[in-house]
Amino acid sequence: MIERIYITNLVDDSVDMEHPNILAKHGLALFIEVYFNEKEKINILMDTGPSPDVILHNAKEMNIDIKKIDIIVISHAHYDHTGGIIEILKQINKKVLIIMHPNCLNLKFAEKPYLRYIGIPFKISEIEEAGGIPLLSRKPVKITPEIIVSGEIERINEYEKVEGFLTLKDYEIIKDNLLEDQALFLKMNDKGLVIITGCAHSGIINTIEYSKKITGLNKIYAILGGFHLINANEERIKATINELKRINPEKIMPCHCTGQKAIIEFIKNFKDKCIPIQAGKSIEL
Numbered sequence: 001m002i003e004r005i006y007i008t009n010l011v012d013d014s015v016d017m018e019h020p021n022i023l024a025k026h027g028l029a030l031f032i033e034v035y036f037n038e039k040e041k042i043n044i045l046m047d048t049g050p051s052p053d054v055i056l057h058n059a060k061e062m063n064i065d066i067k068k069i070d071i072i073v074i075s076h077a078h079y080d081h082t083g084g085i086i087e088i089l090k091q092i093n094k095k096v097l098i099i100m101h102p103n104c105l106n107l108k109f110a111e112k113p114y115l116r117y118i119g120i121p122f123k124i125s126e127i128e129e130a131g132g133i134p135l136l137s138r139k140p141v142k143i144t145p146e147i148i149v150s151g152e153i154e155r156i157n158e159y160e161k162v163e164g165f166l167t168l169k170d171y172e173i174i175k176d177n178l179l180e181d182q183a184l185f186l187k188m189n190d191k192g193l194v195i196i197t198g199c200a201h202s203g204i205i206n207t208i209e210y211s212k213k214i215t216g217l218n219k220i221y222a223i224l225g226g227f228h229l230i231n232a233n234e235e236r237i238k239a240t241i242n243e244l245k246r247i248n249p250e251k252i253m254p255c256h257c258t259g260q261k262a263i264i265e266f267i268k269n270f271k272d273k274c275i276p277i278q279a280g281k282s283i284e285l
């Protein structure tokens with residue numbers, strides 16, 4: 001079982017005030033060190049930020065050795081989570097498994113303020129040439145028995161809707177429900193589940209409920225990542241908070257696309273349980 005998890009936020013929209021040399025940029029990249037014991041560990045990079053300059057600069061400032069990345073998980077196909085991937089692979093300089101949903105290869109567009117491309121800024125052939133080995137799966141992928149990439153997340157809550165995104169299918173532009181959105185589930189000894197999201201486009205509550213189904217565990221220790229509530233109305237934020245109170249995780253660590261309005265409400269409702277994380281901040285679980 002997992003004894004300890006150490007998570008460093010390498011790229012985010014804002015910077016931790018204790019680290020003035022860290023750069024901020026819209027996007028997310030999390031360096032996750034998972035310790036099974038003092039000798040066994042695995043290093044996972046979840047997402048790569050929007051561009052290589054920020055993640056490489058911040059990794060150097062935080063004394064994170066990119067070459068020690070063992071595996072990369074892509075939460076979904078948007079550029080702000082995938083733009084650094086080629087340079088990261090070049091820095092690693094070895095073959096690295098990249099777990100992603102096959103829909104990540106589809107064309108992705110934003111609807112507002114005008115139609116624009118927001119998908120992965122590279123071809124799959126470029127990723128492979130740089131050393132990436134794409135593992136394309138709709139189903140859950142077990143990195144180890146204790147570390148699971150969710151695959152497609154079931155959508156059961158009506159209020160957790162995906163809006164404003166488009167994709168191309170059969171030469172027709174259609175609504176994109178971002179079925180590729182996935183999360184990372186980690187089983188921590190007797191503490192419970194740690195859930196790490198990129199943007200939680202599937203809905204953070206949907207993601208939590210799916211984690212229980214996939215792992216068979218009901219105790220949620222921590223949730224960390226983007227919760228995509230930045231444009232959510234008060235009703236959705238309130239519904240999310242009510243559900244989180246029912247689920248009762250010990251730690252709630254929002255960042256990236258969660259949005260300041262939602263984060264302020266989380267702090268009001270969860271007090272010290274809510275720990276916002278910005279670029280440059282590290283958390284030990």
